[in-house]
Amino acid sequence: MKKLVYPIVFSLLGIHLLVAQSPSLEQEAANAYPDYLFEATKVMVHDVISPPAAARYYAYACLAGYLADKVHSNSNPPDFTQKLNGYRPIDYRPKPKSNASLASTYAMLDVARQMLPSGESLTKVLDQLAMEYRNKYKLSKREISSSIESAKSVSSYVMAYAKGDHFNELSAKMGYTPKPGPGYWYPTPPAYMAAIEPNWQTLRTFFLDSPTQFIPLKPTPFDMDPNSDFYQKELMVVYEAVKNVTPEQEVIANFWDCNPFNVQMTGHMAIGFKKITPGGHWMGIAGIACKKEGYGMKQTTATLALVALTLHDAFVSCWDEKYRSERIRPETVINQHLDQNWRPILQTPPFPEYTSGHSVVSGAASVILTAIFGEPYKFTDDTEIIFGLPERDFTSFEAAAQEAAISRLYGGIHYMDACTNGIVQGKAVGAFIRDKVF
Helix, strand or coil: CCCCCHHHHHHHCCCCCCCCCCHHHHHHHHHHHHHHHHHHHHHHHHHCCCHHHHHHHHHHHHHHHHHHHHCCCCCCCCCHHHHCCCCCCCCCCCCCCCCHHHHHHHHHHHHHHHHCCCHHHHHHHHHHHHHHHHHCCCCCHHHHHHHHHHHHHHHHHHHHHHHHHCHHHHHHCCCCCCCCCCCECCCCCCCCCCCCCCCHHHCCCCCCCCCCCCCCCCCCCCCCCCCCHHHHHHHHHHHHHHHCCCHHHHHHHHHCCCCCCEEEEECCEEEEECCCCHHHHHHHHHHHHHHHHCCCHHHHHHHHHHHHHHHHHHHHHHHHHHHHHCECCHHHHHHHHCCCCCCCCCCCCCCCCCCCHHHHHHHHHHHHHHHHHCCCCCEEECCCHHHCCCCEEECCHHHHHHHHHHHHHHCCCCCHHHHHHHHHHHHHHHHHHHHHHC
């Protein structure tokens, strides 16, 4: 297997192996870290957090976890946080007897607790975390209190950094009004929800110079002439893909659905089925790889932070294009012009079509994960088991990203160019961040 050896990669990130705690605690804590992150994911699912907003929460939470581990290092080498826009290096030394692993996990969860609408539900998880270190790892009360105090100092620092990203200004901005005329996005059934996060491109990016840095190719022009490229290569392709979907293609579509806005109508009653977001799916994959490689706490926190920060920037880039092109969804066009009874396999998400968000973030995440773990890289993705879907095997992150992209066509919610150009856009974002970091 051709791969980048992680001590080399992570030395470029300014990460050194932790020598101040026992190997058993170090490894067990590292293995548990992605599981504790999933506790935050469950809150996001409960709160029906939008895909771009979820990526933002992952980014700041995982940044806190990484920083809390970093400040416990005996040295303070350069690392990727110095590349972050608007970031000032943290000037903090942990309390004596503070445990790095406990502080890292606690800081990650504490930021999620403060940011998420139902974040206070994580208080019980934080209490359980402290109890685990008390009973299982035999840390003293002083060690636990010092670790928590160190963690809270880091989480406060990250929360202050987050205040500068313009998120709090979104509520004061104008909402989205669909444009009149053919070819423009319009709310879709069954819930006909308003467009999600139309001003997301105004947020500060972490690594990108601007949201417009990687504008994709323009979408195929809307044209209902039966001989046009749009009609033949986009509209009819998705129409036929759903009509002739194979059982395997339907499995793929559902595996990568990741739509937190899924609503089913029963009479006059709307029932919501909550799911993980695309970013949450890729955070799960990153955790799977860290566990498979036996990564320690420093490698694990750095990997998850870097993937999360990349996902955030990929969503900003994608949402910038969505509300530039404002392209109509296949379901709307097909029901109006071809077949009023046609339905996509997946429920159409409530925002413009181009480019495919899952394609963009999958392309970006695959580049970063490949830079860390190498290609080919075999792994089993069991992220969706909790949502009743079977695990899937992949030979590389690239293969997973390509399947995620084409799943949107199989599901009937995207045209082909949104998938293919979305992957290209995401890979450009990922490559820029990879080259900037490594």
